[in-house]
Amino acid sequence: MSIINSQIKPFTAEAFHNGAFINVSDETLQGKWSVVFFYPADFTFVCPTELGDLADLYPEFQKLGVEIYSVSTDTHFTHKAWHDTSDTIKKIQYPMLGDPTHAISRNFGVLIEEEGLADRGTFVIDPEGRIQIVEITSGGVGRDASELLRKVKAAQYVANHPGEVCPAKWKEGEATLAPSLDLIGKI
Template identity: 80%
Template sequence: MSLINTQVKAFNATAYHNGQFIDVSEQDFIGKWSVVFFYPADFTFVCPTELADLADQYAEFQKMGVEIYSVSTDTHFTHKAWHDTSEEIKKIQYPMIGDPTWTLSKNFEVLIEAEGLADRGTFVIDPEGKIQIVEINAGGIGRDAQELLRKVKAAQYVHAHPSEVCPAKWKEGDATLAPSIDLVGKI
């Protein structure tokens, strides 16, 4: 079953954020756009490149009213230790959620149970708490924050203009489509 347009399930977790441990729940996703960015593990190889890329684009996401939440099955203590020791991870200003109980990984259907790790799952959640974008990559394939920004802009546009859709490669300011019978077979 697809997670698209489903409500984020209830959870309670602890995150490392700006030098503190904070509580996070599904209620934190209500009223704003959110990206939940799962990755396999701290102190690994592809993961820090992705998280640093997100950190480099974080101000752009914030301008769009989007909060980023990274999640792995590590603990919030491990996130702090990684943040304290890695130059790339030190750049992170968004919450890093620990999921040692696998609750979030199961809720978002990214848990690799035999390994106790999460797949590289990206979820864009609208202000009502509904999932609008789902992307899952194999472990060796890193994601691109610029492409994620483009997709979030498209999701926000469609959310604000429900009678329009964004075609392939749509970028902010490009033409959209207004689906109608007149367009059938003409695109």
């Protein structure tokens, strides 16, 4: 069963954010576009490259009204320790959620049960709390924040322009498609 357009399940979490511990829940995500970005663990190798890439583009996501939430099965205390010791992680200004109970990772279907770690999963959630984009990669394959930004822009465009769709490699300002009988077999 596809989870596209499904409502996110309830959750609560402690997060490290801008030097403080905060509470984040599914209700926190309501009313705005969100990216929930799962990664296996703090103090690893591919993870800081991805989180740093997101940190570099975070202002661009913010301009679109999008909040980023990174999530691993570490605690919020571990996130703070990593933030305090890594130059790459110090750049992060988005909330870093702890999921030591694995509840959030299970809710999103990315928990590797036998390891107690999350897969690399990216979920774009609309303001109504519905999942619009899902990407899951294996542990050794890092994700690209600029491609995620492009996909978020496409999802927002489609949400704001009923009857239009974004073709492959679509970039903001480029032509979209209006599906109709006239287009069948013409693309």
